[in-house]
Amino acid sequence: MNQLAGYDCCLDLVLNQVDQGVHIVDCAGMTIFYNETAAEVEGLQPADVIGKHVLQVYPSLTLETSSLMEVLASGKPIMNQQQTIVSRNGRIITIHYSTIPLYREGKLVGACDMSRDITKIKELSEQVMDLQVELLGTKGANKEKAKMREVKFAKYTFNDIIGSHDSIVKLKVIGQRVAATSSPILVIGETGAGKELVVQSIHNASTRKNGPFIAQNCAAFPATLLESILFGTVKGSFTGAENRPGLFELADGGTLFLDEINSMPMELQSKLLRVLQDGSLRRVGDTHVREVNTRIITCTNVDPEEAVRNKELRIDLYYRLNVVSLRVAPLRERKSDIPGLVVHFINLYNAKLGCHVEGIREEVSEIFYRYTWPGNVRELQHAIEHAMNVVSGPFISVDHLPEHLRQYAVVEDEQSYHFEEGQSLPSILKHVERTTLIQALAQFGGNISRTAAYLGIPRQTIQYKLKTHGLIDRIRNNNFVMGGSGQVEKT
Template sequence: MASTNQELASALRMFSRFFDLIHQPLAVINERGEYVYYNQESADLDGYSIERAMGKHMLDVYPGMKETQSTMLSSLKKGVEYIGHYQIYYNARGQAVDYQHTTAPLYASDGGMVGVIEIGRNMSGVRRLQEQVVELNQLLYADRHEKHHAIITENPEMLSNIAKAKRLAASNIPVTIVGETGTGKELFSRLIHQCSKRANKPFIALNCGALPPTLIESTLFGTVRGAYTGAENSQGYLELANGGTLFLDELNAMPIEMQSKLLRFLQDKTFWRLGGQQQLHSDVRIVAAMNEAPVKLIQQERLRADLFYRLSVGMLTLPPLRARPEDIPLLANYFIDKYRNDVPQDIHGLSETARADLLNHA
């Protein structure tokens, strides 16, 4: 053990100058999971200091992290490499960090593992730049795609989301919509479809939370006869939505193994039916929705970080109704007008008492 520690220390001395020239977050842990190298770029990204990290175990430096969430500790335990891996986490300043990195084990001359090295880059600025480029490009076309929509609001944040959705509609990038149940995620997905060049093609919605996990794959990808007992040749939603838009609601309810297959489809637009041998292609725009915060889902290992990175080039975050009280009377009057002929009572509007009760409840 002492000799392997010496080998690691010797290697660090040998390459320390080279490491200092790499202006990207770079860190090394020893076989006990303790930091033996932690550069200033890592400290700046994480909101810590070099002194706080050096010589301490990773989980002591990041008390909110679980061992299973750390690629460095996973590499140390299993001897695996992570190439171009995506992670989203909160740093010590409470900022969400979009991080891409490569992690690999380090071995001594006798073949024993002596530590792990990780080098990465902060993708948050790149993500913001992508969004700005998309928005600026779509401003040129936004006026051409003004269409009627069923989103009823006077809330400034919602109006801003409507404008952004119309700009995003002019491109083919995937979009992620985040919001609690009932905030209008499907309405926004339909707005994006209606304002896009795909408007005359299919719009298909799949609620991942409404199907048993065993049915999601066959529903999404289709089946071939004999794939399982009773299976017939059938098209999945990816085929049926060809040329149009597929809305995946409650994506966080999709099993992790299915998320891997969806990620492969996003990479090259190809897939296989369940039990099939023929590779198929479909030109589908994916709009995904989640009813929980993506960062929390990733930390809980219910959402793949690399899938989220692919899907969230375009992003909308919808506020709940309780955060936009000005919309409560507006929506109440809309539904009164819509359903007044379906009830025997003669209803003309919302009383002041009912209005106050609704606002107080919110």
């Protein structure tokens, strides 16, 4: 019998009334008491915590970083500390805590953590500091840099990333850890998965958060213009050129986010590599070397190793950018997050559009779970926004969804099949093959290569069967069979 199990029930009543979170574990780290204040702060239920190991409840912690586990190991108290954790429901919380060992008759029998949520206090203090830095920094700073800071503002934090799926919790945990360094980061994810949200969160969690955050899409400009934008120019370097700093200089002391890095022209990739290696650059047409302290975070919506094989990305640059790699899982891999995202977007557009929508119908929820979301979270957001513009009642129904989602529901109905008496085996096999092909393509977002690998047949065979079964036009006209990049994959 556990030595702490005999505590009087009156003590439970008292501990549930205090304004601090109280979390008690036994000597093995298993939770034996978790009060209501702690549950309210962390968004959990006591029943979800009691009987579970502390590291199971807080996936962001380890044996070395958990104060409860540290106290159990050392037998010594930890007093008046601050810690940021990711709870099991994905929420990031900053707490002020003290953790003490519990002894009975000289024997260590457990540990007690007493904490207070200071997340809001921390955020307010940081906002005051940001305002002070902005007031001081813009008085004597370069006007162009001050203007750039106002235009390019990173507004998102890790708490804006909605989801409690394991992949999202892990992403938040690792993202917070790497935010403390200045190493290059490569964020990989499909279009609409939320890559820039992650990048801005990393910037705002770093020591560079008071510096500028500048984003640039590498596919937006031709090579010559992109070079001058990134590295700056000197007067006379070409017709009309002026002395102008590039984005690397403007982001000095902050973060430069380069999106679609695989679209950067190869001749610029070598120049970018030099900046990453020694922290210095030359403006276009200049001989003077300038030092910069800019953190580089890059994104790609394609497999970077595939981009290397296709000679879209230099292999030496890839290894330099890929010091830390973060993958943002597509929505089809974390469908358990869809309900939370739906609630978030409904609340967002209720406020923006003046609506009073309460939720979605069950049949809409079923479509959302069956659909493969090639456009990911952004596509879900647009679907909710579309519905909110046409809905007239408190609930979103199938009729309020965009047409391609309604068609997808019809596609699912098509896949049910009843054999008829006298039907030939070839016709049955043809239908089964067609149905299997549709389901596999939907599962992999229309990616033909992945579908071929999953079915164990060559890519060319998939292309042939698409023609045989009359599915090519269907692929081009329906989003559920689009490639992971958001573009229809050519067959």
